[in-house]
Amino acid sequence: MALISRLLLCAFLLWPVLGQAVVEVREFDNPVTEQRYRDLTASLRCPKCQNQAIGDSESPIAGDMRERVYVQLQDGSSDKEILDYMVNRFGDYVLYNPRLEGRTLLLWGLPAGLVLLGALVVVLMVRARRRSSARNLSAEERARLDALIKRERTQ
Amino acid sequence: MNRRLLLLLPLVGFLVLGAFLYIGLSINPFERDSALMAREFPTFELATLKDPERIVDESLLGGEVTLVNIWAEWCPTCKQEMPQLLDLAERGVRLVGVDYKDAREKGREFLAEFGSPFEVNIFDPEGTLGFDLGVYGVPETFLVDRDGIIRYHHTGYIRPEDVRETILPEVEKWR
Incomplete structure (x- = not known):
């Protein structure tokens, strides 16, 4: 009985750690790029899950989008280029901050x-x-x- | 009299806001238009599902109105959709499949089980073509006209009634 409750306690304590393992670990050359990655993945909305940023979502498409953001940051794309790239494919829906334009x-x-x-x-x-x-x-x-x-x- | 009417102003404001929110409630957030509408089908270069040696690209879609269906073996809705796609193929619609994030063997098993409505299947194991199409869940279906422009987009399951009510009229419209 004591063993079971100890195991349960372990599982309970490990829960947040295991939960976070879904979002991958990225390596960056400098903290500026890392911050840009965080900002971009927080400002892009997951097209599958209605109200989650791609940085928070476990949905496969959000993972794909994070991957593209990462690769393009490594290639030296600007924030605007990356956002344009996403909007071209998934529409304005993915922008949490709609752009200021006529519409x-x-x-x-x-x-x-x-x-x-x-x-x-x-x-x-x-x-x-x-x-x-x-x-x-x-x-x-x-x-x-x-x-x-x-x-x-x-x- | 004038003053009395002014008192109604908050009520009018409330009604307008209420109408807005009510309309918002009935909008299905998954039925939004594809960002690729009226644009060219994205470029790609991928092998076919049947023959890994055969590489196809976007020129596959020129010349004839084509329905491009994105499917996968792991997607239960795609299985339910197969009879409708077979029906469309029987009515003379050209169908091209994209096997999305699948294993080659699984994809082939899927087609063997249901019979293939597709003229060709593009094998997209990494989901790169799917990504360029803005696909965020399977199944999704795109109608491409003879110039390779995307003209219609259907997110999710094609119901039997959708074949007659929406898909066929769209195909006819762009033929």
């Missing part, structure tokens, strides 16, 4: 546009309220307001 203007512009619209609405509302509150005072209220202001000044 995506609405996508990129909408949040900023909505913030501006909201700001405009707030400004207009504040103005309208300020104007109406000052204008709608009756003679009696105005006298009271003047008295209050005067008392404040004399103190």
